[in-house]
Structures are given as structure tokens and as C-alpha cells.
Amino acid sequence: MTDNAQVNGDRVLGVIMHAAFLLLVAASLARFALRHPESARTPVIVVLSVAVAGVYALGARRGRVGWLAVVVTLWIVLVALAPSFAWCAVPLLYTGLRILPLRTALILVAVLTAFVAGAQIRLAGWADPAVLVTLPTVVVLATTVFVHMRRQSDHQRVLIEDLIRTRRELAATERREGTLAERERLAMEIHDTLAQGLSSQRMLLQAADRIWDTEPARAHEHVRSAESIAEQNLTEARQFVRDLAPADLAAHGSLAAALGALAERESAGALAVRFQMDGEPPRLPERVEATLLRIAQGALANVREHARARTATLTLTGLGDQVVLDIADDGQGFDIAALPENTGRGYGLAAIRARLQQFGGALTVESTPGEGTVLSAAIPWGEA
Structure with missing residues (x-):
């Protein structure tokens, strides 16, 4: 149940990130068109925007490393041509943290942060302290929180898997112990009833065989005693069958x-x-x-x-x-x-x-x- 909740949570987070990226691309394109209505770069910006949105939408469900590399490359080209697209990096940052190994993801975070900072400086025209200090601080804080939460989630998943495995092993041990106890009980019951009866029958029939010619009356008595014991054993066997009902x-x-x-x-x-x-x-x-x-x-x-x-x-x-x-x-x-x-x-x-x-x-x-x-x-x- 917890694994399903975690998978569902990751899926919801992914959907939100994908929607946010596409929305930011559309908003950035609209901002560029409004601010630069007669720019010669507009056709190129439109084509690149459609390309990055299309590539992102086509590969979002699989979330592979190659797909992310293509999207980031297209985004870098867009930012170089139009700094308005800088903030599309936020969904890319979280997507990288979700699907990449930690070291690779941190390199991607640094690259994205540098490009966003450069784009903001280009827009402001001067080195804004908010860009040089606040932006990296926020990125480091957000990345640290995300990585910490992911490690906690992985640790919790390992604990749950260990608990499930331990419960299964305990259940298997209990079943084995129950089976052994039932076998021991049946062995004792059979030894004290059926086995003893069969042994008595064998002794009586052997005795009857030895004196069959010399003492026929006594031999017949032994046979009748063996027959009585056999009947009693049959009753015991039927009782065992009834006792083995669920x-x-x-x-x-x-x-x-x-x-x-x-x-x-x-x-x-x-x-x-x-x-x-x-x-x-x-x-x-x-x-x-x-x-x-x-x-x-x-x-x-x-x-x-x-x-x-x-x-x-x-x-x-x-x-x-x-x-x-x-x-x-x-x-x-x-x-x-x-x-x-x-x-x-x-x-x-x-x-x-x-x-x-x-x-x-x-x-x-x-x-x-x-x-x-x-x-x-x-x-x-x-x-x-």
C-alpha cells in the first residue's frame, strides 16, 4: 500500500512538472512576442519553442536521460536567443533530480542555475545582487530539501520491504512449525492406536498359526480376538478421517x-x-x-x-x-x-x-x- 502511494505521488509530481514546463514555454513565447513584435528572431524562437515543447511532450512519460539532454540543449539555445525562457529551467531542475543519478543531477542543477542567472543579468543590464546571491541560495535550498526527501523515501521503502520479508518468513516458519506439530500429534495417535492394534493382530495370528493343528479351539479364539482388534482399528481409522476435517x-x-x-x-x-x-x-x-x-x-x-x-x-x-x-x-x-x-x-x-x-x-x-x-x-x- 505504501509503495503504491509513493508511485502515485511520483506520478502526480511528474504530471505537475510536465504541465508547468509546457505552460512556462507558452508564457515565455507570449512574453517575447509582446515585447519584440517585429524582431527578426521571432520565427526562429517560435520554431524552437514548438520543438522543445513537442520533444518534451513526446518523451515525458518515459523520462529517459537522452530525452532530457535533448530538451535541455534546445532550452539552452532558446535562452541564448531569448532570456525570457530562463524560468522554464525550474521544471527541468526537478525532472533531472527525479530521473538522473545524484551527481549528474547536481551538475545539471549547476548548469541550469548558471544559465538562468546569466539570462537575468542580460535582462537587468547589470549584476543584480538578487540574481547573484538569492537565486543560487534558493536553488541550493530547494535541491537540498528535494534530495533529503528522496533519501527518506528510499529509506522508508527499504524498511517496508524488510518488514514485509520478515512477516513472510515468520508466517512460513509458523506454518512449518504447525505442520511439524500436527505430524507429531498424528504420529503419536497412530502409534498408540493403529500401530498397537496391528502389532497385537500380528502376534495373535502368529500364535494361532503355531497351535492351529494341536489346539484348534484356542487358535480360533486367537483369530476372533484379532478380528475384534481389526474392527476396533477400523473404527479408529474412521475417527482419524473425521478429525482431519477443516x-x-x-x-x-x-x-x-x-x-x-x-x-x-x-x-x-x-x-x-x-x-x-x-x-x-x-x-x-x-x-x-x-x-x-x-x-x-x-x-x-x-x-x-x-x-x-x-x-x-x-x-x-x-x-x-x-x-x-x-x-x-x-x-x-x-x-x-x-x-x-x-x-x-x-x-x-x-x-x-x-x-x-x-x-x-x-x-x-x-x-x-x-x-x-x-x-x-x-x-x-x-x-x-
């Missing part, structure tokens, strides 16, 4: 609340996300709600990584026979016809379609380059 659903109790929390959480950065609900979707099975929430998370991840969008909207709609989740963004969009069927990304369109097909659902994609994208994930109520 934490937002467990924390917020409903898909709508979880999507609202997701939108609020994703809006912490440059992307603004909002959630809205159209109608009253029914209470869906937990697996369906988990799927829709995962789709929303994946779609927002794609928006943040690829779309270059400023806003995104999650819309949950309950229709007569289906529930629909729309994810819309105002990003750069893409050509659907040129999109490969499988991008290879975990949250790609192919993965979203695969999630929906488990419940008889379908994905619709609408996008145009430069006009954003809308993903619509629909799941029939009956199939759900």
Missing part, C-alpha cells in the same frame, strides 16, 4: 461461518475478500461442507498467487436442488481455451473438479483476459 468447520460450527472467517483471515494482506450468502443453504453433510471449504481455500490461493486481483468475493447460494459456491475476483483473468486441463498444482482446476465429482458436482469457469474470473462450484442436494 478446523474452521469444527471451530465455527457451519460452512457459512467458516467461509466468513476464511474471508476475514484472507483479507489481512493486499487482497480484500468478502463473503456473502444468498438464500439459506441447508445443513450439509460434514464431508460436503469440508469439500466446499477446501475449494474456497484453494481458489483464493490461486487468486492471490496468479490473478493480481485487489478484491475477491465468496458467495454461498442455496438453490432449489443444489448448493453453489462462487469465487469471483477482479484480477487479470485468462484465456479459458488456452488453459491446460491439469496445471499440476494441488489447488488447480483439475483438483477442484475431482473434489466435486465425488458428490456429483460440477465446476463452471468464466474468465476473460483483463476482466477477472468467476469459479462456480455446484453440488446437488440429493447427491450430497
Whole structure:
């Protein structure tokens, strides 16, 4: 946000300087024409004025060094012929400070100041102390303030970049720590339940195998015990699957609340996300709600990584026979016809379609380059 404000501020300053230069050229030409209506130099002055204004206007947006050199050269010729054009140097001074290296810019400032002072002395006819003292003092003061502000701005930008990088590194570290903690928890749960059960089954089946011929009744008892343990382990495994559902659903109790929390959480950065609900979707099975929430998370991840969008909207709609989740963004969009069927990304369109097909659902994609994208994930109520 601060970088954008700085860029916008530089752009506004540039527009003001460009407009001021063109206005000063026009005013200087008018002044020369009024004071020297019958001068033989008038045609040359008019041609040079149009030339310097045209060159300036054509290259103002790019602001390259060569362009500035041509403009300054034309201006010097104009000032030599007509001192009235001297004050056009003010926008050139600030333009040089903006686009040139500092040392080169300071040389340009000295050259411009010398020509302005010479022009004013020519107009006054004698060495005016205001020109010899006041003019250089004002130029030095203005240049010092400008350079100081630019250095402060550069320093602030570096600090902001360091802060953003530190926040990203901290977020990545937290994600890694969270992943490691979850893996450790699952490892402990599996060791204490499924692994222990499988070990017991193996021991019971081995014991049954050793006494199968000599003590068949006891061997059958071992097999039945192993079967009971296997059933218990299957129950534990199903419980693990249920526990791996998105934490937002467990924390917020409903898909709508979880999507609202997701939108609020994703809006912490440059992307603004909002959630809205159209109608009253029914209470869906937990697996369906988990799927829709995962789709929303994946779609927002794609928006943040690829779309270059400023806003995104999650819309949950309950229709007569289906529930629909729309994810819309105002990003750069893409050509659907040129999109490969499988991008290879975990949250790609192919993965979203695969999630929906488990419940008889379908994905619709609408996008145009430069006009954003809308993903619509629909799941029939009956199939759900």
C-alpha cells in the first residue's frame, strides 16, 4: 500500500512538472512576442519553442536521460536567443533530480542555475545582487530539501520491504512449525492406536498359526480376538478421517461461518475478500461442507498467487436442488481455451473438479483476459 502511494505521488509530481514546463514555454513565447513584435528572431524562437515543447511532450512519460539532454540543449539555445525562457529551467531542475543519478543531477542543477542567472543579468543590464546571491541560495535550498526527501523515501521503502520479508518468513516458519506439530500429534495417535492394534493382530495370528493343528479351539479364539482388534482399528481409522476435517468447520460450527472467517483471515494482506450468502443453504453433510471449504481455500490461493486481483468475493447460494459456491475476483483473468486441463498444482482446476465429482458436482469457469474470473462450484442436494 505504501509503495503504491509513493508511485502515485511520483506520478502526480511528474504530471505537475510536465504541465508547468509546457505552460512556462507558452508564457515565455507570449512574453517575447509582446515585447519584440517585429524582431527578426521571432520565427526562429517560435520554431524552437514548438520543438522543445513537442520533444518534451513526446518523451515525458518515459523520462529517459537522452530525452532530457535533448530538451535541455534546445532550452539552452532558446535562452541564448531569448532570456525570457530562463524560468522554464525550474521544471527541468526537478525532472533531472527525479530521473538522473545524484551527481549528474547536481551538475545539471549547476548548469541550469548558471544559465538562468546569466539570462537575468542580460535582462537587468547589470549584476543584480538578487540574481547573484538569492537565486543560487534558493536553488541550493530547494535541491537540498528535494534530495533529503528522496533519501527518506528510499529509506522508508527499504524498511517496508524488510518488514514485509520478515512477516513472510515468520508466517512460513509458523506454518512449518504447525505442520511439524500436527505430524507429531498424528504420529503419536497412530502409534498408540493403529500401530498397537496391528502389532497385537500380528502376534495373535502368529500364535494361532503355531497351535492351529494341536489346539484348534484356542487358535480360533486367537483369530476372533484379532478380528475384534481389526474392527476396533477400523473404527479408529474412521475417527482419524473425521478429525482431519477443516478446523474452521469444527471451530465455527457451519460452512457459512467458516467461509466468513476464511474471508476475514484472507483479507489481512493486499487482497480484500468478502463473503456473502444468498438464500439459506441447508445443513450439509460434514464431508460436503469440508469439500466446499477446501475449494474456497484453494481458489483464493490461486487468486492471490496468479490473478493480481485487489478484491475477491465468496458467495454461498442455496438453490432449489443444489448448493453453489462462487469465487469471483477482479484480477487479470485468462484465456479459458488456452488453459491446460491439469496445471499440476494441488489447488488447480483439475483438483477442484475431482473434489466435486465425488458428490456429483460440477465446476463452471468464466474468465476473460483483463476482466477477472468467476469459479462456480455446484453440488446437488440429493447427491450430497
